[in-house]
Amino acid sequence: MxxxxxxxxxxxxxxxxxxxxxxxxxxxxxxxxxxxxxxxxxxxxxxxxxxxxxxxxxxxxxxxxxxxxxxxxxxxxxxxIVLVPEGRKIFPNLTVYENLMMGAYSRRDQEKIKKDLNWTLTLFPRLRERLKQLGGTLSGGEQQMLAVARGLMSKPxxxxxxxxxxxxxxxxxxxxxxxxxxxxxxxxxxxxxxxxxxxxxxxxxxxxxxxxxxxxxxxxxxxxxxxxxxxxxxxxxxxx
Missing domain, CATH: 3.40.50.300 (P-loop containing nucleotide triphosphate hydrolases)
Incomplete structure (x- = not known):
């Protein structure tokens, strides 16, 4: 392999x-x-x-x-190579959706970004329910999920x-x-x-x-x- x-x-x-x-x-x-x-x-x-x-x-x-x-x-x-650091390090004053889009900031493939967003939200259904919520208002577990989901949005x-x-x-x-x-x-x-x-x-x-x-x-x-x-x-x- x-x-x-x-x-x-x-x-x-x-x-x-x-x-x-x-x-x-x-x-x-x-x-x-x-x-x-x-x-x-x-x-x-x-x-x-x-x-x-x-x-x-x-x-x-x-x-x-x-x-x-x-x-x-x-x-x-x-x-x-994408690192999801210890301690989550999300952007507390941005919404869940904005946090996810920060993960895709260097990408230009808009259609694939939409597809990856949908896949990521299927993995983390709780985030789909909270897309407009500020990251800082999420529970610790939800913030961890957001940190991983944001990492995935950069297509690692x-x-x-x-x-x-x-x-x-x-x-x-x-x-x-x-x-x-x-x-x-x-x-x-x-x-x-x-x-x-x-x-x-x-x-x-x-x-x-x-x-x-x-x-x-x-x-x-x-x-x-x-x-x-x-x-x-x-x-x-x-x-x-």
Whole structure:
């Protein structure tokens, strides 16, 4: 299967702190890959390094075979990599519809934008009911859905989701992960950063476990769900 994203020996320093220590990983076309690990393991920093929001101190990043290591964030986004950041970061003073259109701001294909809007609102029916409502008046769960929907409106080839279930009630968490699977069925490749390791591994084709800036375990999501070390450290399940 073709690799969409390939990271080779990525390093990131924050001053004297070595935050990312030689990470290498791969995301295959049409799959869900996930990064799991404790707070401070380097998951968000990895996503920010891919999009050049943080400066890399070493390594190479390839997207669809092209070296994007030193491209600007704008150039990276224009190639089809979209990051839905932790904490939603929607525009509270714009309506739901205006927020969604901000996702499509760089597109010129009006007919396809209409089609994608309709598909996105089918995925998130609650947003359809609230198109004229200000983003800031939505519940936390609805704002998270809006953040993901806005990301989809830019027609990503790779959708990177940073902690999409953070702070959500269990029922909403289940709904968010069902939507992530639906997005993948439409052919969108997904790189997921998630502290809810159990939910992430259930949907992931492949997973990487990060500890203090290093990949310590990698395997299919299914196999990591059954890995004793992972079950004990990240899933809170006692092993025999």
């Amino acid at each position: 073709q690799s969409v994203l390939s990271i080779e020996n990525l390093n990131v320093h924050y001053g004297s702190i070595h935050a990312i220590k030689g990470i290498s990983l791969e995301v295959k076309k049409g799959q869900i890959a996930t990064l799991i690990g404790a707070n401070g393991a380097g998951k968000t920093t990895t996503l920010n390094a891919i999009t050049n929001l943080v400066k890399k101190s070493g390594g190479k990043i390839l997207f669809e075979g092209e070296d994007i290591t030193n491209l600007s964030t704008h150039e990276i986004v224009s190639r089809g 080839k790779l959708l990177m989701l940073d902690e999409p279930s953070l702070g959500l009630a269990p029922l909403l968490v289940k709904e968010v992960f069902q939507i992530i699977e639906e997005i993948r069925k439409e052919g969108v490749t997904i790189l997921l950063v998630e502290q809810n390791a159990f939910a992430a591994l259930k949907v992931a084709d492949y997973a990487y476990v990060l500890e203090t800036g290093k990949v310590v375990i990698q395997d299919s999501g299914k196999d990591l769900l059954n890995n004793d070390d992972v079950r004990k450290a990240y899933l809170g399940i006692a092993t025999k």
